[in-house]
Amino acid sequence: MSAEATDPESPDAPGRRRARHRPAVRGLRRIGRAALLGTAGRHGLPDALEHVAKVHRRHHPDADLDILSKAYALAESSHRGQMRKSGEPYITHPLAVTLILAELGAETTTLTASLLHDTVEDTEVTLDQVRERFGSEVCYLVDGVTKLEKVDYGAxxxxxxxxxxxxxxxxxxxxxxxxxxxxxxxxRTLGVMRPEKQARIAKVTRDVLIPLAERLGVQALKTELEDLVFAILHPEEYATTRRLVAEHSVRPDPLAAIAARVRTTLDEARIPAEVLVRPRHFVSVHRVRLARGELTGADLGRLLVLVTEDADCYAVLGELHTCFTPVVSEFKDFIAAPKFNLYQSLHTAVSGEFGQIAETLIRTHQMHRVAEAGVIALGNPYAPTDGSDAPDGERADPTRPGWLSRLLEWQRTTPDPDTFWTSLRDDLAQEGEITVFCTGGPPGGPADGAIGLPAGASCVDAAYARHGEAAHCCLGARVNGRLATLATVLHDGDRLHLLMAPDSATGPAPEWLDHARTPAARLAISRWLSRPPGQESGERPQEPPPPGPAACPGAGAPAEPTPAGVLAVADLPGASVRLAGCCTPVPPDNVTGFAVRGGTVTVHRALCPVVARMAATGRQPVGVRWRCTDRTGHGCRVTLLAEAFSRPHLLADLTEAIAAQGAAVVSAAVEPPHEQRVRHTYTLHLPNVAGLPSLMRAMREVPGVFDVLRAGRGRPTGALRVR
Known part of the structure; x- marks a missing residue:
């Protein structure tokens, strides 16, 4: 397969795409010829550098070209005699790379480094020499792209x-x-390689370089890389797509007619705007074909409306939605809420005169430059804007996005190259970015604030992004004020409060891996789970299995004898009284009773669900009052429900808290966990009924417990809670 055959931007591409990229192709050919001839150009520049300089001056009229000339001279002399596999002099490669960056508006330092980017790797030039001649900034960039030697690192x-x-x-x-x-x-020149090497390089490009281009907003490079990879890895689909584009290119373009109407509409509204038909690249056409089936001419491109001011974008949108029929579901405002990769535009779609749907992008000229070139369009992000020197050692980079910070953080703890490589691909496979406003954490942890996460991230991911390995102690979360499990998927703008244990006694459960989407979370959890038994920080001895389930007795069931002095009196002469086991009433609960067989009155809390059911069947309640209203010095029995996030040692911690309050556990039941939540039911004997509120507060303070209430059947309305 030749380089021309794999290049969708080559001269034999269909008409619209060929016209769009013809200047770049001519520029590269001119550079190649000049490199072969080695002639001197005008203005003291080598002829091979003339076209690069012309393009560069278009974006940076005051650029210093002397340093580019010096960099070219060093690169040309260093690479002299080296040839590419295509048979061209090697210098054509750094020249072509420099032209690509110049077309995107890169500043002079970047172009200088791009001319030299292979000198340290492939010639006798050293980094010290680069630093001495061109400064530390150029040296840093060259070093950054210099490959490590296989002889030193092997696979x-x-x-x-x-x-x-x-x-x-x-x-x-x-x-x-x-x-x-x-x-x-x-x-672009991969066609000279063996097919298997082409495929290997294309896969790395697909899995790593294209996602990086997307994240840095460099759409111009991303789209061409996608087409080149598409041609190599999916040649049949590529050929079909290319044929469909070629067939439509010889027909009247419906988008051209709609664009003419849009120009007229905006002229009449006195909104200065440039209206263009922007062809889709081949991968985009392929995706549209898969989504919509048959393609129409309008599917092969989009309208692009360029204006001067942000306000003009919304004025254009208003005119389009007034004078055309809009497709409301297609509207997106990426100006008010830019994408994570700096992208800004208004997206909409309108219907043409004959029903064709024209997708439309509306943006300013500056937004367009950033949409095409991403971070490259921002120039040197470290140059002082006030003319002063930047503080030594400080580089507050406004272009450094959250995904890069996360990636740099987890790679530090991943020494194994294979694990790093796999995790990197997984991380870059995530699409989109969300911002979550996070509070809560261990003492001494990071301050509250916004954190960036990949779209689809869960509370588990947020915990590890915020607290690193301290997130092992995370027990649950509140999302927008509501209790949520750690598996909960977060959305852009969510308010998240993490519930953390006060010490390191807890640890992640294996199922956390099912909910972790970020490599940082997965790697930290895997490391914790792979530790030998007994090595976890703060691990306690294995706790004994909980007692067998003990269901709460139903209404009317025999109850344990109640301690003397805590008896109720029924308004039914001669009736004996017993306290219902379903809600275990204690003073000063409001209570009522129902007569059962044998002349006994069973006493329930007034809000017990059993009371409502018995009243609904026509049973008449019996008045009941407490014989002793003094709440001190009298024991009682009570059943409490503790609802918590499942974690190791929860039963032991709750039992310890109960014992510290002087209560005795009569029986306990632990329901199987569901969605990381668990319910414990305890029947307790308290030596003093007055200690019930403090007991419930103590249980509520156990890490992971989010609610404690008096037992009924289910969750009784109005049950006593301690917060």
Whole structure:
């Protein structure tokens, strides 16, 4: 397969795409010829650098071209005699990479480093020489993209090179800009490689480089890389898509007619705007075909409306929705809420005169530059804006997004290259980014604030993103004020409060891995679970199994004798009294009674569900009052429900809290966990009924317990709770 055959931007591509990229192709061919001839150009620049300089000056009119000329001279002399597999002089490669970056508006330092990006790796030039001639900034960028030697790292060379590059990108995003342009030119000329090597490189490009281009917002590079990978890994689908695009290219373009109507509409509204038909790249056409089946001419592109001010974007939107029939479900506002990769636009869709649907993008010219070039369009993010020198050692990078910070954090704790490589691919496979506002955590932890997470992340991911391995002690969460399990998937803008144990006695359960989406969470949980028994921090001895389930006695069932002095009196002469086991009333509960066989009155709490059921059947209640209203010095029996998040040692901790309050456990039942929640039922004997509120508070303070209430059947309305 030739380079031309795999390049969707080559001169034999269909008409609209060929016209769009013809200047870039001509520029690359001019560079190649100049590199072969080695002639001197005008203005003291080598002829091979003339086109790069012209493009660069278009974006940066005052750029200093002397440093580019010096960098080219060093690169050309260093690479002299080296040839690419295509048969061209090797210098054509750094020149092509530099032109790609110049077209995207990269500043001079980036272009200088791109000219030199292979010198340290492939020639006798050293980093010290680069630093001496071009400064520490250029040296850092060159070092960042220099591969590690296979002779030193063996099979780990590729993953460790990417690790090195990502760490360098964390300090300067321009490192990845150069790498993306380098991979694009290599992919354009991949046809000279063996098919198996083409496939291997294309897969790495698909799994790592394309997601990185997406995250850095460099859509111009991402879309071409996608098409090149598509051609290599899916040649049949690529050929079909290319044929469909070619067939439609010779027909009248329905989008052109709609664009003409939009121009007229905006002219009449006196809104200065540029209206373009923007063709989809092949992968985008393929995705549309899979989603919609048959393609129409309008499916092969979108309208792009460019204006000057942000307010004009909304003015254009108003005119389109007034003068055309809008597809309301297609509207998205990425200006008010930009995407995580800096992208801003208004998206809408309108219906044409004959029913064709035209997807439309509305943005300012500056938004368009950022949409195409992402972080490259921002220039040097470290240059002082006030003319002063930046503080030594400080680089407050406004282009460093949350996903990169997370990636840099978890890679530090992943020394194994294979684990790093797999985790990196998994991390980059996540699409989208959300922001969650997080509170709660262990003492001394990070302050409350916003955290960035991949779309689809759960409370587990948020806990580890916020607290690292201290998240092992997380017991649950409240999401937007409501109790939630750790498996709960978060959404953009959610308010999250993490419930943490006060010490390290707890640890993650194996099922947490099912809910963790980020590598940081998965790696931390896996490390904890893989520790030998007894090595977990603060681990306690294995607790004995809980007692067998002891169901609460039903209404009217025989109850244990009640302690003397805590008896109730029924308004039924001669009747004996017993306290119902379903709700275990104690003074000063409001109570009522019902007569049962044998002349006995069973006493229930007034809000016990059994009372409502018996009244519904026509049973007449019997008045009951407490014989002793003094709440001190009299024992009682009570049944309490503790609802909690499931965790190790919960039963032991609750039993300890109960014992500390002087209560004795008569029986206990633990229901099987459901969605990480568990309910414990305790029948307790208290030496003093006055101690019930403090007992319930003590149980509520046990880590993981979120509710304690007096028992009834189910969850009785109005049950006493302690918060």
């Amino acid at each position: 780990a060379a590729e993953p460790e090179t990417f690790r090195k590059m990502l760490v360098a990108t964390g300090n300067d995003v321009r490192v990845m800009s150069i790498k993306l342009a380098d991979r694009l030119h290599n992919m």
